[in-house]
Amino acid sequence: MTTRRSVLMGTALAAVSGLALSAGLAPATAAEKELNIGFVGVTSGPAAAWGTSNVRSMQVRADWLNELGGVKIGDDTYKINIVTFDDQKDPKRAIAGMEKMAQEGIHYVVGPNVDDGAAAVRPVAESKGIIYFPYAFPKELYTKPASNAVLGMIANYQSAPAIYKYLKENKGVKKVAFIAANESDPLSQRDGGVAAAKALGLEVVAQNDTYPNDTRDFTPVLTPIIRLKPDLLVLSGVSPGNAPLLIRAARELGYTGLISTETAHDAAVLKEGAGELADGFISVGGASTPAIRSKTMDEFIARYTKKFGEYNDESNTKVYALDYIIETLKANPKAINDVAEFKKTVDTFGAPNPYVKEGTLKYVGTTSFGQKRQLSVPMVVTQYKDGAFETLFVGEVD
Amino acid sequence: MEQVIANGLYLGAQYALIALGLTLIFALMNVLNFAHGQMYVLGGFVTYTIYGQLGLPFVLALACSALTLAIVGALVEKFLFRPVIKRSAREESTMLLAAAIAFLMDAIILILFGEKQRGVPKIINGVFVSDSLVMPYDRILVGVIAIAMIASFMAYMQYSRTGRAMRALAQDRVAAQLMGVNVDRYSMIGFALGALLAGVVGGLLVTITGVNSGIGGPISIKAFLMVMIGGAGVVGGAIAGGFILGMMESVGLNVLREFGDVTYLVIFVLLMVFLSLRPNGLMGKPWG
Incomplete structure (x- = not known):
């Protein structure tokens, strides 16, 4: 009579035999x-x-x-x-x-x-x-x-000074606001960014604003920062998932300044999540652009x-x-x-x-x-435009 | 201040809608559905696929999210929770089952829809701007839809035959059974309805916040928070909990911003104090 135990034993034996057979049949690999x-x-x-x-x-x-x-x-x-x-x-x-x-x-x-x-x-x-x-x-x-x-x-303390210097000299950035997720990586990147901005003589108008990484709606977080009217909003250590949400919330609140980060991002995610509101977003990539x-x-x-x-x-x-x-x-x-x-x-x-x-x-x-x-x-600093990244400038770390 | 209040009301409306399904399932079956957030995520991805990828009308996508999750909810209740509840002498078995379903759904969603954050085109363009208030029209629309859905749900529970049966179940399962209520049938309908609500809110909010495969857990935690504030198993409590949490977030993020991310720290401390004073939450017992 077939019992549950005998079925299980039979299955196990068959599995072991199968494995042994397959091992034996693969001398070439x-x-x-x-x-x-x-x-x-x-x-x-x-x-x-x-x-x-x-x-x-x-x-x-x-x-x-x-x-x-x-x-x-x-x-x-x-x-x-x-x-x-x-x-x-x-x-x-x-x-x-x-x-x-x-x-x-x-x-x-x-x-x-x-x-x-x-x-x-x-x-x-x-x-x-x-x-x-x-x-x-x-x-x-x-x-x-x-x-x-x-x-x-590339670490943010290597790319941030180069990005801020470029934006100060080429886009007239004077006031910077930082926002970061309340986790070790984004917070340490924010601190590095704040130090780099101050070293360049930029005015840091916000540096304590943080959000839980699982935030889905950033309007309440960004509302007080946008009122400070920064020229540049830095999304320190922002994850690819949160970047379009932050960009969209900032733009919908009427923010017209520059937005940047020192992490790498995905153009398709930005396009789906923020559409044309993400145009001008600055991030750092590797062999990013067709150029x-x-x-x-x-x-x-x-x-x-x-x-x-x-x-x-x-x-x-x-x-x-x-x-x-x-x-x-x-x-x-x-x-x-x-x-x-x-x-x-x-x-x-x-x-x-x-x-x-x-x-x-x-x-x-x-x-x-x-x-x-x-x-x-x-160190390819890129700018998002119409669903793709364009090279802003290329740097190197020594 | 008008902006802070508007942000709080908008957040509250969406939070309340998220918490409704969770508290309904708890009221009917005494099950803490840890997979509620994953059901929200699945609803979001169904809308993303139909509206965002296939380009079909948003209303159709939302209906598909609702239908998909209702079917998933019914199947989960019939084939998983029902046998476990009937055969297990330990209440925590349902909690373990719910956690297992959450992990399973997380893995399946990750395989099916990938790791990326997803978004869909806005359902309505433009931003309302006044001297003291900025609010995109799509948020206003979603907030209004959320409030309308909450009102419809409450009316359905209050006046429909199914709603009355589910309320009877929530009040006293044995008494309801003795009075002729088909417990299995209405438990399944209730679970399906709870899952449907999660799917609809997921589909609705994908137009604002997008969706990604990993957010189910955090959504569930936030929903539990609202339910605990309002009183587990009480629909009015979940709604109140949602609005209270939304308003606390909005005000906290505005007032406490100089101190870093202490808003949730303060909310959790207040919740602990509140629960020590009112362990059953604001409303404290199933509806009736």
């Missing part, structure tokens, strides 16, 4: 070398857009390289495999994610996406021999004695769109991390299992930047951190 690169970041919840653009960029690039036959590092050719972990923007989960990467023998991890997560994983990364590439700005992650973190983008990007970048965008249905402009910056890891390992194959070798290589590393018409992949950060612990990503 087992012989192929595989390079696992990790991702620990946020791919769910309100900030999912940040990590999702990261991980999708990595997956698209990895598929592309694998399609071309893999990556030759030293004498071996590797297929790239992306191992992902959603930390849900929770530092405790970020630690668990980094420990998982260590258990799987992974030495190179992209992420986390936010300050507290990046700070939380530092002890794990340093003790387990992992180089990680956060999208977080605290300087102590990148200055000595820290040495395992490499900043994956500077290469054919390789165009193909990357096409592949991303084909794989996921829609491109995300944040990937203009986030496309870089995987290429930096692979190119650095190519430059020094010993680094594949030894991060000390990786650290030696960053000081002298250089390779062509495939994503812009002219440029070099190199590690920077000497001025900001006293050591090369930052990816050189083009």
